[in-house]
Amino acid sequence: MTSTVPTPVDPRQLREVMDGRWAHVRRDARENLRDPDFLPVYGETMQEARERVTRAAKKLADSGRVGLGFPKEFGGEADSGASVTSIEMLAFGDLSLMVKAGVQWGLFGGALELLGNRRQHEKYLRDVMSFQLPGCFAMTETGHGSDVQQLRTTCTYDPATETFDLHTPHQAARKDYIGNAAKDGRMAVVFAQLISRGRTTACTPGWCRSGTRTAPLRGRHHRRRRPESRPARRGQRPADLRPREGPARHAAGPVRAGRGRRHLHVLDRERDPPLLHDARHAGARPGQRRGSASSATKLALDIAVRYGDVRRQFAAPGEDREIVINDYLVHQRKLLPALAKTYALQFAQSTLVETMHDVQTAVHVHGQEVDEAAQRELESRAAGLKVAQTAHATQTIQMCREACGGAGYLQENRLPHLKADTDVFTTFEGDNTVLLQLVAKGLLTGYRDAFGSLEGWGKVGFVADMVRETVLERTAARALIARLVDAVPGVDDVPMLDRGWQLKMFEFREKHALEGAIRRLRKNSTTDGMAPFDMFNDVQDHVLKTAQTHIDRVVLEAFVAGVDRTEDPDARTLLDTVCDLYALSTIEADKAWFLEHGQLTPSRAKTLTSTVNQLLKELRPHLITLVDGFAIPAEWKAARILEEEPDRQEAMAARDAELRAGSGEAAPEGTATDLDVAPAQ
Amino acid sequence: MTSTVPTPVDPRQLREVMDGRWAHVRRDARENLRDPDFLPVYGETMQEARERVTRAAKKLADSGRVGLGFPKEFGGEADSGASVTSIEMLAFGDLSLMVKAGVQWGLFGGALELLGNRRQHEKYLRDVMSFQLPGCFAMTETGHGSDVQQLRTTCTYDPATETFDLHTPHQAARKDYIGNAAKDGRMAVVFAQLISRGRTTACTPGWCRSGTRTAPLRGRHHRRRRPESRPARRGQRPADLRPREGPARHAAGPVRAGRGRRHLHVLDRERDPPLLHDARHAGARPGQRRGSASSATKLALDIAVRYGDVRRQFAAPGEDREIVINDYLVHQRKLLPALAKTYALQFAQSTLVETMHDVQTAVHVHGQEVDEAAQRELESRAAGLKVAQTAHATQTIQMCREACGGAGYLQENRLPHLKADTDVFTTFEGDNTVLLQLVAKGLLTGYRDAFGSLEGWGKVGFVADMVRETVLERTAARALIARLVDAVPGVDDVPMLDRGWQLKMFEFREKHALEGAIRRLRKNSTTDGMAPFDMFNDVQDHVLKTAQTHIDRVVLEAFVAGVDRTEDPDARTLLDTVCDLYALSTIEADKAWFLEHGQLTPSRAKTLTSTVNQLLKELRPHLITLVDGFAIPAEWKAARILEEEPDRQEAMAARDAELRAGSGEAAPEGTATDLDVAPAQ
Structure with missing residues (x-):
């Protein structure tokens, strides 16, 4: 599909299409969130960091930006897409602030809003939004991570006294990774097994105000399937919690409910992980991790690409000056496929946020019925994209660190912080392996099985009565993609830059992986003497592959649709080439599979490598434009x-002049063309 | 080659064969270096950390362990293998201490010893060994990393005053990443271009005592090729260096020679990277990075494997207890190939250290002539193994972090520190990509080109007169390996556990990659109008592949030889299976290449996957034994x-009892069998 990309392409056109439906939120952040108080600070103590981030959170609340997702009657805007986008933009600044904001207004506030009743909304939501009531989210336990069904903390209702006892029966039931608990939190949403009138029910989130009382909420997860175990809500009074070593808000580290009854156990400051909590099952606002991983990845690429354009190493023969490292093929092989995937994931993320926004608006704003099947599919897709985005962040930021050599290891160059702060993203909101299984399960059962039930993957019996045909549903721009795919005659002899061929490869791989997994599970489930766990475990790698290939296809389809709606012809040609690179480098990374399954001949496989190299050569002149397209303000x-290289500033100034001459206008303040030189921190 | 491995295997037998020639050094460290002062401390400020590490370095010097590599007449033992092994053992403790020790006794002390003259030895070496004279190593520059030929700092001899001027002509020539410079260093080895009697010579290391004087040394690297430019050494007096903001020893951050003459420029404390320096060209003791990366990798695997054996997640159908995560196939797929590669690299490292020790002993102790060709081959192999070991460390420690979920992100669980402290290993002693090119260059030219000359890879003209036949020289256990390879009839229909087939696959790939690279370089060098840089750049990925495949083969051959010399039959059977896993998972990781080049049919490729899975199943019961084999003391x-899981302690106690019953003896103190439960820090 590629024709030669003209030079220069105006990065503002890339920004335009990448910004999507909530462009106004992004623009607002770029223009008005340049306050240094929202940027990371290096070298402070944990105490200093916490105090600073608390001040910044308050300032953020005062700016009015945190209410985007809350109901209008409490001063919000009931715009969940805007809320997610806003968090994503915040992640370009200090990730500690972003995490704190995510806990306060996403997990804690979101749980209060989505799970609480009218009276509770009226009592708390305004204070949550203003940060007058800082809160925590206590779900994950030492022994069970985020497997909510297995949580062991109990909350027992005593009808005689009309109180609740919150109890941690053993060490493995201690609550871990409670954001906001170290210093600020005054109230917590706590997940526990509710024991009411002698019956143990499934997981129940509730909240407790440390030092004062706890008020359980309805058990959202089990409600759908076990209405008989829904806890009584009316007539119950809050339980009294007497912390053993002072209230949670004064805890020096994460708070864990202690061994004894009615106690909060306070741990050492050293044990406090700065950025940890776990949220996937909260019913709270989704998308924090995806968006934050995306922003951090863009920052890292921006730094590595610009550095690689001025850093020189080794002289070419007959030349005095050494070669800039971006000119090396192997350096391009590191940077460009990562850049292409970052673009791809951005389009997939936008598509997902739009769909989620529409679903949530329909239910929460317009009061429509929840379409459970659509909701599950969406949650599965969100899980899949979280895996892709966070794994990509971890790999790419590491690569960027290495691509900057020793400079990438210096704190002042941001990359070590980006690495440290995003590393845990692959773990929280659910470990990536567990989430992949969730995606796979959705695919395998045709979404008929209940979402959220992660118990016993060994129960492969469900496969036996599986009726779903493995016909893949296309996820974006259906008509366009069908047309492209149908136009491809076969798999050989088709040019590799044919988008239809690329799509067909992705589809074939997913379908084949899915069918194979089903076949193998069926076979195991009829094998005599095979333990149920082994039936599943025997094919676990194959099952995860299914999920991975599904995610890849969803992402490619979103990218194709994104290119299709790009209006500026130059930007479109450039994005088209970037999409080629995403598609072909993804196929190349799994070349063995395509060879093994007869979709590539050895000679086509070699052509694939040289085609990727050719794309790198074509995109090399656009490297800076592609990071300019992220439109990250210099601040x-x-x-x-x-900042350091005078060369760079000259080169960039020349390029800007060329660009402005081309577009016939002066560069407006705050757009990509004047973002090249970062100021002192 | 695999037969079923008996259970249990005594891990002391694994330790025995892994410990190798310098087993006494390892034993001594395990028994006598348990001092908590040598362990990492979490949560201290940079100031506290520096002071503590300085005290620990002094204590280490007092223990007499640092002199192993120095000449006997100065109180050392002239045993370079012991010295490298000692650093490797030190790396199980605080990596900051290891790095400081590496700077003081490896880079700084080693340069003084290897490059200095008799008078200088007598004047300084004892004080270096006792840490009375803490020193620095100033090579890397901002603009040129470790490309020593391109360093821009000048050292100009003024015959009139008989002094030297050390000069940093521009920002890119500032010295970076100077270990020991922040606080302790009182003298530095400085690399500069020596300008003597109007001629600029190539790189020259010298040393300067900050605030007092500088004494240049002979220029080691250019000496071999440009004898006319050898700097005059006799009759030169040290130059006077007057630091602008106090002597280097008081510098708050890394010292860079400033813009002006005779100045040291002192930077901010925040800019200080705790672990950075660069050493490859120093002629100093090699192997620090490899050994340290290896120790850190073992620690990470030890933690992740033991945790995975007690951490449970998700219940199997019909069972009350959840499944330990080490039982999941996908978890095994993460841990076991990494474990197998760690064993493989340990054998390769031992082989390399032995060879280096023998060469250095011959030259430095017995005064034999340097065999330049052998020396270059050895240096190339060291570079290759550094790449393999450090890349493996980065990947494996990251994987272990993720395999421990949120717990892996807690400082108290060591993994974040291991990650942060080893991350830079891929960069220092030379960026891994640059080192791979060095290895490839050695292969391509048959080691005829000068070592250390990294200039102008574009000069592919050298290929035109290349005469070397691409017959691979086997590197370890030549006769054994030849026999195994020769016994393989073809490539199909041979069982994949046939060691000969595995070796043949590794050999074929290297030979084919090498020949292909040569062919393509030749072709490019005769293409009209192709710029010299493009001739090389066009095939850079192919060239690096050549190096990578070479390293893989060297490592496999070392592993095969190691298995061959294992005496205990049970340990031998186990190691044989681990070697199978290393070989097959390496082939699997590059399956596309083997399919593309007709060495695997699609059906064989599928067999490969199932064979690897089968090996995982076989090795699962030995997971703990394999980390026990690392024999890392609990302290x-x-x-x-x-420490946390009571379950674990029970399980381990039962296993120990079984093991002791099997071997008919009580477990001696300090061996693997009682290392299971780590104490509080």
């Missing part, structure tokens, strides 16, 4: 290597 | 998750 970069 | 682990 947000805070990386000293971007 | 060194300092990971709280290893």
